[in-house]
Amino acid sequence: MRELLGRHEDLASARPDEPAVVHAREPHAGTAQTWAHLCVRAGEIQEALTDQGVKPHQVCSLVLKDHPDLVPTLLALWRLDCPPVLLDAKWGARMTSSVLAHSTPTFGVTLDDGGTGAPPAVAPLAPGPSDAPSDAVFIGYTSGSTGDPKAIVFTHERLYEGTLGNASASKRLRGGPVRRIARSMRMSGSGVINLHHTWGAVLGATVVVLPELTVSTARDYWARIEAHGIDQTFLVPQLVEPVSRFAADRDPAVDAPLCLTGSAPLSPRTQARFQRRFGTTLYNAYGLSETSSAAFFGHQGPDGLAPTASASPSG
Numbered sequence: 001m002r003e004l005l006g007r008h009e010d011l012a013s014a015r016p017d018e019p020a021v022v023h024a025r026e027p028h029a030g031t032a033q034t035w036a037h038l039c040v041r042a043g044e045i046q047e048a049l050t051d052q053g054v055k056p057h058q059v060c061s062l063v064l065k066d067h068p069d070l071v072p073t074l075l076a077l078w079r080l081d082c083p084p085v086l087l088d089a090k091w092g093a094r095m096t097s098s099v100l101a102h103s104t105p106t107f108g109v110t111l112d113d114g115g116t117g118a119p120p121a122v123a124p125l126a127p128g129p130s131d132a133p134s135d136a137v138f139i140g141y142t143s144g145s146t147g148d149p150k151a152i153v154f155t156h157e158r159l160y161e162g163t164l165g166n167a168s169a170s171k172r173l174r175g176g177p178v179r180r181i182a183r184s185m186r187m188s189g190s191g192v193i194n195l196h197h198t199w200g201a202v203l204g205a206t207v208v209v210l211p212e213l214t215v216s217t218a219r220d221y222w223a224r225i226e227a228h229g230i231d232q233t234f235l236v237p238q239l240v241e242p243v244s245r246f247a248a249d250r251d252p253a254v255d256a257p258l259c260l261t262g263s264a265p266l267s268p269r270t271q272a273r274f275q276r277r278f279g280t281t282l283y284n285a286y287g288l289s290e291t292s293s294a295a296f297f298g299h300q301g302p303d304g305l306a307p308t309a310s311a312s313p314s315g
Contacts, residue, residue: 042075048119140190
């Protein structure tokens with residue numbers, strides 16, 4: 001039970017001074033958090049939440065933000081057995097209201113925006129107790145292909161075990177351990193957490209939060225990857241396209257990171273252009289939100305490039 005919480009605490013004990021999260025994205029650029037700092041800050045936030053009336057074993061909501069307190073807040077909520085419903089700050093009012101009406105969290109948590117270092121704020125939402133699912137780490141919502149948003153309960157055990165398989169696959173594909181993972185996406189949901197921060201914790205790797213990847217920032221993408229010594233990066237197809245079109249050429253003398261893509265269909269033409277232009281394999285991963293992790297990873301063809309089909313299981 002609570003394997004992900006235990007993993008963070010084990011790293012804080014065994015490797016307290018090693019960086020866990022490095023922020024290279026404004027307004028928090030220059031902030032680095034060690035494994036020990038994450039857990040110490042989680043204790044402070046847990047105390048602050050308790051002082052604001054939070055009781056254990058309640059479902060809450062959490063508005064996701066690119067913020068140094070995000071991971072410590074998750075750890076604090078896990079210590080309280082209060083799994084958060086993950087809310088995207090860019091959802092419209094209708095989507096947010098629908099998710100809250102379905103999940104009925106007892107309280108909502110909002111991260112401080114003022115840069116004062118204040119702990120997250122708590123606001124009551126639904127009266128009465130809420131039954132927190134057993135061993136839940138958080139609750140995500142997905143619309144799938146059609147219909148209203150559907151709840152997915154991510155558990156510590158399932159997410160941890162699934163990510164162990166992912167970590168094994170990334171080590172095999174890279175030919176060695178992954179030590180630094182780049183996050184170029186904005187913090188928007190469970191997938192972004194799982195593909196970066198959960199993966200980083202299971203690997204014991206540092207997550208580097210780079211500037212959000214857009215058309216305007218794509219030019220310097222490889223320079224940032226090289227400057228931060230990135231070993232692994234995950235780009236959804238919508239981000240593969242601007243890198244392919246607008247990024248400056250990669251230095252072939254520098255080892256390329258393990259490049260993964262997934263979460264949506266990828267055009268074979270886009271994948272081929274990316275691989276040939278930058279001289280690195282782009283593996284196409286496949287998974288479901290319901291499986292908590294990728295289930296299959298791409299493979300190399302005879303030409304050393306990866307096809308769009310995914311054929312290698314994560315384990």
